[in-house]
Amino acid sequence: MPLRTHLTVLQWTAALYADSVVFKVPRSISGSGSVQYLWDNITYRQFLLDVERSARFWSSVLVKENLPQRTVVGLWLSGLTYMDVLHIYGVARAGYIPQLFSLRLPSPEIIFELMHRAGAKALIYDISYASIVHGCEVTTFTAVDIFSAPDVQEPLAAIVAPENGNDIAMVFHTSGSTLGSPKLVPCTYGWLDTIVSKANTISTPCRPGQQDVLVCMGSMCHIGQTLTLIGALQNGTCTVQPTQIAFSSTELVEMIRQCGLNRLTQFATFLSMHLRNSRNDPDLLAHLNGLDEILFAGIALPQEDEDWARRHGLPLRNLFGNTECGAMLISVGGRGSDSLLLRPIEGTRYDFTPITSSSAGGETTHHNANATLLELVILDESGDCPHPSLRQADGHFHTGDLFSEVAPGRFLFRGRDDDWIKSENSLRCDTRAIEDNVRTMCGDLVAECVVVGYGRPSPxxxxxxxxxxxxxxxxKDIIRRTRHFHSRRYMHERIVDPKFVVVVPKGTLPRTATKGNIRRRAVEEKFKAELDCIYGTNSCSAH
Structure with missing residues (x-):
């Protein structure tokens, strides 16, 4: 069977669903006293034509720089707009290998290092970074408005299935920094073909014979939305682009009313906001109950939000994944009491290996802490096992993600077997690296420290x-001494404001009874009120 890519999927669906709406793009509204939400339609046929226009433009630009096809090209974009999608798909359609960076990694030094490691020869950047790309050693281009640029008429080569499954299709990066930098995640065509299969399974239409409408969950520069769009394209689904990823409950209702949204796909932190708001808004609750699916990912829902959703019969579905493998586990879905139990996606080959000990990374969920912990391992024969450079010595990919098997083949996420935590939009943060830097730079000032922030915007x-x-x-001294360390990290990993440093008396932080290690999750719970104050979720006095 020929290998499939996002481009072969688009070509096929643009013919099959030519006049169906593929995107609803928010229209800018100005001059009015109140916020108005309106969306413009883009059809599958038009999307393909726009991608090809983008491809012709970028092909002409890159060829003039003597860059042959199969060259790695960096794209430093928000990944949140229709134009960003056209740049990403257009560069791939022109025969180049996109290396994707989101604006959450604002350090040009890190961008340039990652490009060097991937062998990238050009960088297409968001105009907002025009002042800081001057140090780049390769050719740079502004991500222009394709429709304002000349429509190049040079023909493109036909879209064909790749012949070698080991060739690189695109390059992502881990969402957290290791040793001061994210890891490269090279994605092969064989891996991408498996992603196409998994995305199709996740995105099976809820209403046979009718078009599903879902909402964009994140940046196209990350694997989550890349996979979501591939799944949507295969099934002729319409994707609504919100005005921002953390869109308001008011905008959600407008997407349901105006756009016919029937599948809500969000990171758990943002979904929690709507669930909390629905407690005092019967109209919002009714709209949530009218959806066919509410799929959340990234982290576990707070227990109170999960309980609220269950009591009111909301159609929750849980998805678990990471950058290296895409989506891996998904719940059965529906409105039943066990709808959030996870199972491997069909066609994958995973193992759940018992572990002997674990710190559970401070991310342990609210479920039974006495259950046997199992680490999710992606076996080398599984099509979504990531690039060999990311695998362990045994040839498999050990995720570090822990689960308990609560029913045959049904699992609950139990945290991680390391010191990583996830932020509100599922991006990872290495807490141990931050703590070690504090101990190194501030050892004369700090007796003990711990980094928290599970489900928060930053640590x-x-x-x-x-x-x-x-x-x-x-x-202030801690922020000053650690400034350089944090300048190299993602936005969601940084501590650069003194308000995110909390000073407590010696012996205050909760510790384990045996070794006296600080218990990260216990700190989160003990100081929840202070953390809510810091992040602005509650009003309070300064700490």
Whole structure:
């Protein structure tokens, strides 16, 4: 069977669903006193034509720079607009290998290092970064409005299935930094073909004979939305682009009313906002109940939100995945009491290996802590096992993600077997690296420290001081001494404001009874009110 790609899928569906709407794009509304939400339609036929126009433009630009096809080209974009999608698909359609960076990685130094490691020879960047790309050693181009650029008439080669499944199709990066930099995630055509299969399974239409309408869940520069769009394209689904990823409940209702949204796909933190709002808004609750599916990903829902959704019969569905493998586990779905139990997606080959000990990374969920913990391992024969450069010595990919098997073949996520936590939009943060840097740079000031922030926009640092020092000065000294370290990290990994440093008396942080290690999750729970204050979810006095 020929290998499938996002481009072969688009070509096929543009013929099959030519006049169906593929995107609803938000229209800018100005000059009015209140917010108005309106969307413009783009058909499958038009999307393919726009991708080909983008491909002809970028092909002409890159060829003039003597860059042959199969060259790696960096794209540093938000990944949130229709134009961004056209750049990403257009560069691939022109025969090049996109290396994708989101604006959440704002350090040009890191971008240039990652491009060097991937062998990239050009960079297409968002205009907002025009002032900081001057140090790039390769040719750079502004991500222009394709429709304002000349419509190049040079013909493109036909879209064909790739012959070698080991060739690289695109390059992503891990969402957290290891040793000061994200890891490259090269994606082969064989891997991409498996992603196409998995995306199709996840996106099976809820209403046979009718078009599904779902909402964009994140940036196209990350695997989550890339997979979601591939699944949507295969099934002739319409994707609504919101005005922002953390869209308001008001905008959600408008998407349901105006756009016919019937499948809500969101990271759990953003979904929780709608669930909380629905407690005091019967109209919002009715609209949520009218959806065919509410799929969440990234982290577990807070127990109170999960309970609320169950009591009101909301059609929750849980998806678990990562950058290296895409989606891996999904719940059966529906409105039943066990709808959130996870199972491997069909066609994959995974193993759940018992572990001997675990810190559970401070991310342990609210479920039974006494259950046997199993690490999810992606076997090398599974089509979604990532590039060999990311696998362990045994040839398999050990995710570090822990589960308990609560029924045959049904699993609950139980955290991680390391010191990583996930932010509100499922991006990862290495807490141990931050703590080690604090101990190195501030060892004369800090006796003990711990980084928390599970499900928050960014991390926070709790410290017990080593010496007598005023709290405000200690916070500022820590930020000053660790500034360079944080300048190289993703936005969601940084601690650059003193308000995210909390000073507590010695011995205050919860510790284990045996080894005296600080319990990350217990700190989260004990200081929840202070954290809510820091992140602006509650009003409070300064700490």
């Amino acid at each position: 926070a640092l709790f410290v017990e001081p080593k010496v007598e020092i005023e709290g405000g000065k200690l916070r």
